[in-house]
Amino acid sequence: MRFFITLRMALRALRRNAMRSILTGLGIIIGVAAVIAMVSIGNGAKAQVQAAIASLGDNLVLVFPGNQGQGGGVRSGFGGATTLLPTDSDAIIAGFQKSKTDSDNSVIGVSPYVVARGQILANGLNWGTQIYGVSPDFPTIRSWRVAQGVFFEDPEVASSAKVAVVGKTIIDNLFPDMDAASVIGQSIRIFGQGGGGGGGGGGAGSGGTPFRIVGVMATKGINGTQDQDDVIFIPYTSHMKRISRRTFLSQIYVQAKDEDSVAKVKADVTDLLTQRHNGTIDFTVQDQADITAARTASTDAMTYLLGAIAGVSLLVGGIGIMNIMLVSVTERTREIGIRMALGAHGKDVLTQFLIEAITLSSLGGLVGVALGISGSILLGNYKGWPVEPSTTAMVIAVGFSAAVGVFFGYYPARKAAQLDPIDALRYE
């Protein structure tokens, strides 16, 4: 086969019209670059969500208030429905954690979870952050170590004690001159606001509630855009009574013994709560896989949507190639005539023009991949987004652009191959 000679001729023809080739390829380049960038950023976002959910802890089952239906938005649960009560949490503990001998328990940790925005005042400085009300099981469930001091215990929960465990960021902002060890025992005032509505107002009116710092959490760093050390934990009872003035929980964290018991725990908790809520399913029980699926569903949808738009631009790029190949065939009619007079078969001419189109689109695809990757990495660095280029996407994009070349190059190439040598030679 004279394939390599034909390939060389095609490359030479493209080089001869370098500017035109670049402009024609630009459609494909932009299309492919867009696809690759979108997929890289989408994958990065997805991986971030998965990492964030995995970092919640091992073998978790989470209970949210309200019925989220099939894979609905989990986040809307905060402060929304009011159906999840501390007694539900107690029932889970009584039912699965503390009722049996240790080895039988399928649940190894339960923590109610209530969250509200608040303002913290100390040392003449103030800082706005999320105030989390949890139980002593929480650090274990989240595999989050206390670096200095201690986490509060069951007696403090029972007495709604005014004790707090803070993250590094809180210390940096309220006690800039102190290290973690010396803030233990320091007093802070917490003002509830927002979520609690009237309760928050009441808190502010009373000049805030004084809390004593008993511990400092280990540093976790920044996950994407979220500062994980900007946290303050207090007993959930104290939170509900003194800060948010709520009677309901934001979530319940349940930790299963191992991976195999997650499904059983999920079913058991669902049954128990259904019974307690008199058969009304006004809550949602999800394991980490469910949450991951729900959260990444929107990322996936976005990726597909943007991918589709990028695909359209590939199509437009392909039409650009067809257009320029048609021009090229007309322009080079004489050349085609000469080649045919000298013995070229229609097939040879077809191959020549087809290879030109495919070379144009494939090179465009390769350049597009390079541009897409570097572009997404640049954008990722600039915006602080995680980026994860996908090899599959690269292969598909280059393959697809080659296919675009075949599809849109075939018609012009066939037109060239069907020329009559006598007419083509006479063409001016």
Next chain:
Amino acid sequence: MAPVVKIDQIHKIYDSGDVPVHAVRGVSLEIQQKEFVALMGASGSGKSTLMNMLGCLDRPTRGSYLLDGVDVSLLDKNELADIRNQKLGFVFQGFNLLARTTALENVELPCLYGKTRMSSKKMRERAMYCLDIVGLSNRADHMPNQLSGGQQQRVAIARALVNEPQLLLADEPTGNLDSRTSIEVMGVFQKLNEQGITIVMVTHELDVARYCKRYLILRDGIVVRDEPTQDRSIAEIELAKLKEAETAAKLLAAGSAAA
């Protein structure tokens, strides 16, 4: 020896318009090896149509055409392309070299479409050899636009020779050239003919036709005259004459300037 071309009562009728055009009306012709034939005629006489059929670019409507003993009137498009590649060499009025492609690569072009694959080294050797025949081996890497008209036509002749054809077909090869380069190009043809190559040339210039050995005149699609060239021109002698005249003119100009 068998004739290179043997056509018997060939007709060509174009059906494209409202009225069928009978361009060639029963031409019979034999061309032996080493002949150098001029095909003459006014425009519309059918000489281009006949040439296209001789060149296997077109098929006769009726009649038979044996090229080198092979009946080509029944071959399909691809088979005709192979015949053109292997047995025929073309020289056109407008040179028809590929632009922005070196002289050498232009000459190599027919080798690319050969039935048997040729190594690029062998292709290069063949092309260089043919460029040498036309006296342009020192211009091998020049682009067509860096060559004069006469040089371009000589590159085209080299290209026509590269596959060692049975028959060289030239369609008004001097039509775009001035009289001096025309004589040079005819000199190349005469030299090739002396080496044994059969040439058929279309021309409407009597001056040019006189370099051939035999001439045919076509009118309204039939051959009205077919005879050997009387008083044949020889390119070398014509060039010498031209040189003499130029020198004389120069001397005359110098003399008048001195006076």
